[in-house]
Amino acid sequence: MIPLCIPEIRGNEWKYIKECLDTNWVSSVGSYVDRFEIEFSKYVNAKKAVVTMNGTAALDLALRSLSIGPGDEVIVPSLTFISPVNTIRYVGATPVFADVCRGTFVMDTNKIEELITPKTRAIIPVHIYGHPVDMDKLMSIAKKHNLYVIEDATESLGSMYSGKATGTIGDIGCFSFNGNKLITTGAGGMLVTNDEKTGERAKYLATQTKTITDNGAMYHEEVGYNYRMPNLLAAMGCAQLENIEEYIRIKRENANIYNELLKDLKGITLPIEKSNVKNVHWLYSIVIEDEHVLTRDELIKKLGENGVQARPFFMPVHKMKPYENCRHSGMKITDDLANRGINLPSSVGLKKIEIEQICDIIRNATL
Structure with a gap:
């Protein structure tokens, strides 16, 4: 795994x-x-x-x-x-x-x-x-x-x-x-x-x-x-x-590898980095759109069957019992992302060959 x-x-x-x-x-x-x-x-x-x-x-x-x-x-x-x-x-x-932004979450x-x-x-x-x-x-x-x-x-x-x-x-x-x-x-x-x-x-x-x-x-x-x-x-x-700068470098490098391998896949929206920020990509996160052949949960299941642990985005807190009566601005984007988002493996020790394996599974799911 x-x-x-x-x-x-x-x-x-x-x-x-x-x-x-x-x-x-x-x-x-x-x-x-x-x-x-x-x-x-x-x-x-x-x-x-x-x-x-x-x-x-x-x-x-x-x-x-x-x-x-x-x-x-x-x-x-x-x-x-x-x-x-x-x-x-x-x-x-x-x-x-x-509510949240669609591109940055x-x-x-x-x-x-x-x-x-x-x-x-x-x-x-x-x-x-x-x-x-x-x-x-x-x-x-x-x-x-x-x-x-x-x-x-x-x-x-x-x-x-x-x-x-x-x-x-x-x-x-x-x-x-x-x-x-x-x-x-x-x-x-x-x-x-x-x-x-x-x-x-x-x-x-x-x-x-x-x-x-x-x-x-x-x-x-x-x-x-x-x-x-x-x-x-x-x-x-x-x-x-003492090793934090090296860990940051690896995290960002791995995100770039993911971006390159997944950039042409239909129905997948990749994470962004706005011009004035540096995103450490604590968890590399993608969004599964309607055009994808699998739903978000179907893709998570397929990854799991192939030895890859993936996780859906956080569930919206405003829908949880202790907070369901709290005031909000309208949660359209929050609800949409919560139903579509996936976090992919993002350990500092993740190897390039493992990222390629993960992306191959995702790519084959679209064939």
Whole structure:
């Protein structure tokens, strides 16, 4: 089986983790925690980074750091992994769904202003599968209406928008280091911001709002959260970060190979890259149109029968029971893409011969 997207372990992971074990620094206090935050913030060019136990925790922490809560509304796409939507509910706020663009699969910034009400406090753009949202227009809208922007960059580490790393354009950016992401710590996430005060607030909340008194006791001024990453996982993150540029190069090179091999096939729409962005292609994604001889699900089945793991696009969150009564802008494009989209194998370790094998299966399906 050619898997959809698995980790790449090729650097100092064993060495750094062994050091944690040898020195007994295995929990959330240790040199690799600080090192990972510092090196990651430098890599994306953000002033402050706060490491967390997963990407969902980073998103939850972002909302809490900006004091978003009951009575507030947050605009978010429905075509997304459910985490950003769930975290809106975690803090007691209400999600409002925006439709997406057909070509890029990300939030349609032309559909945002119609959703804004006096209750709206924030927008969460999700850079789904690696392509950035139109951040210039989104930030203009946010400024006009005095709204926060929390970038869900959990799928777009390595992607750039007008020369800036995704996650560093809004008020806060959130990343994931799950096992299928560009770099991984097994489980883990990161919150970044260019506002020092917001960053300190996030760190304070993530570490149980702990203050050490003069005699060494711990005092907690308010409710806090145990969102800390263990030193063991941070050590792995430091090792992974050392190879990130090579991983990005391979991801983009593999996407180009896919594009070349699939470009002439009738009924298949390939992913795009707008002129002012760099798409890391976290997952290489295609859309199956009506002209194709197979439906999306038939093609997924055929790939599976030939040893290739493929996955449909995310199911629309606005159709799921907890969120079916939420307000939205009309989900025509979201619903269409959710019924047509396929993610193809995209591991860093994917070989050219495997991409050729995958594309041969897809090509033969059209004969």
